Amino acid sequence: MTTVHVPASRPTAADLSVWPASTTEPARGDLAVGGVPLTEIADRFGTPVYVLDEAEVRERCRTYRDAFPEADILYAAKAFLCRAMAHWIDEEGLGLDVCSAGELELAVTTGFPPDRIVLHGNAKSPRDLDTALRLGVGRIVIDSPSEIARLAAAVGPDGHQKVMVRVVPGISAGGHAKIRTGTDDQKFGLPIADGYAQHAIARILGQPQLRLTGLHCHLGSQITSVKPYLVAVRRVVGLMMRLHEQHGLVLPELDLGGGHGIAYRPGEPALDLTTLAGRVRGELADACATAGLPVPRLVIEPGRAVVGPAGVALYRVLAVKHTGRHVFVAVDGGMSDNPRPALYGVRYAPRLVGRRSTAAPAGVTVVGRHCEAGDVLASDVELPGDVRPGDLLAVPVAGAYQLAMASGYNLVGRPPLVAVRDGRARLLVRRESLEDIRRRDVGL
Secondary structure (H helix, E strand, O other): OOOOOOOOOOOOOOOOOOOOOOOEOOOOOOOEEOOEEHHHHHHHHOOOEEEEEHHHHHHHHHHHHHHOOOOEEEEEHHHOOOHHHHHHHHHOOOEEEEOOHHHHHHHHHHOOOHHHEEEOOOOOOHHHHHHHHHHOOOEEEEOOOHHHHHHHHHHOOOOOEEEEEEEEOOOOOOOOHHHEOOOOOOOOOEEOOOOHHHHHHHHHHOOOOEEEEEEEOOOEOOEOOOHHHHHHHHHHHHHHHHHHHHHOOOOOEEEOOOOEOOOOOOOOOOOOHHHHHHHHHHHHHHHHHHHOOOOOEEEEOOOHHHHHHHEEEEEEEEEEEEEOOEEEEEEOOOOOOOOHHHHHOOOOOOEEEOOOOOOOEEEEEEEOOOOOOOOEEEEEEEEEOOOOOOOEEEEEOOOOOOHHHOOOHHHOOOOOEEEEEOOEEEEEEOOOOHHHHHHHOOOO
């Protein structure tokens, strides 16, 4: 562990609006996060490397607890999970939303209470369900009718398992078509509009081993407007009213998922959490009063909004190429550690750190090292015109869906992850080595 004393100076708020709140400028051209200079992290741990600000993660957990004091907050592990992350989430009083046996076992073997975990997934494997039942997961979210009989059989005639049902409210919301999950034309959940959800719920009520505690919906990701959530509340409460009329059923829980949008570049919109909490609370109370139902306990599942802004990715420049009107800045990572630009067209704001440049800014495209034309990390961004091999680039808002989605493409190995806090840096996830890759390759 390293202890560093960093002056408290800070660049303008506009410059660092999407960086962790702890970011300072210990020297001109350098940045520190959590009291640790980024140049020191790159020198000590190599590049590419991910940096995660522990204090930022914890503060964002507290912000959610303060905004929704009456709700259960579940961190969506798919955004990023490691043992330390599970420990922080537990200590901050949040639950956990997982979507595989792997995520579930990692959390529970770290010490996370299984009764505060919810298992999701549109195609849960037998191993997923067996692991959830063996470890005593709190809720299992049923996503398709075929899961009902399978789960009831796995529970057994003398067992009991709390379940929720994921319903589709028919709402289009989210930053990209590939991350919109509230519409009727995608793989998740059971549609409300055609009665499919209602029919499945009737089947669940016929299984005494399964205790239905509530309804779940998730509209998508990178939603920056409150309105879709309010529409979802009205439509899901409408279904709850019909279930009460048909079965006398009063459900005590309503899970509105997550998908709360964050800014990746200065000036981009982000979902206002305080406004969301107040408006959802009011809409839910009004809708339940109209339906003649008690207000269910809310469940909220933020992932990206907790960990995304707490992360920074560091890369070393390997080459600078001038091709016609284009300038390509190639770095030592790329789509194997961050496939999101290729998948969703996500745009980032990389920054030169480690040296002060007086050169005028120039438009460049930051590309990765992989054998794909689509291996682009940041298109048409400004960097100093004298950017050169050996320079260090830092990319903010790198905590979510980057290392979590990393692949073994070109066998370059996945980067490490380093946590920073109070001037100390410690390794949480080590770099994947060639020896790791060789050990998995057991055939000849």
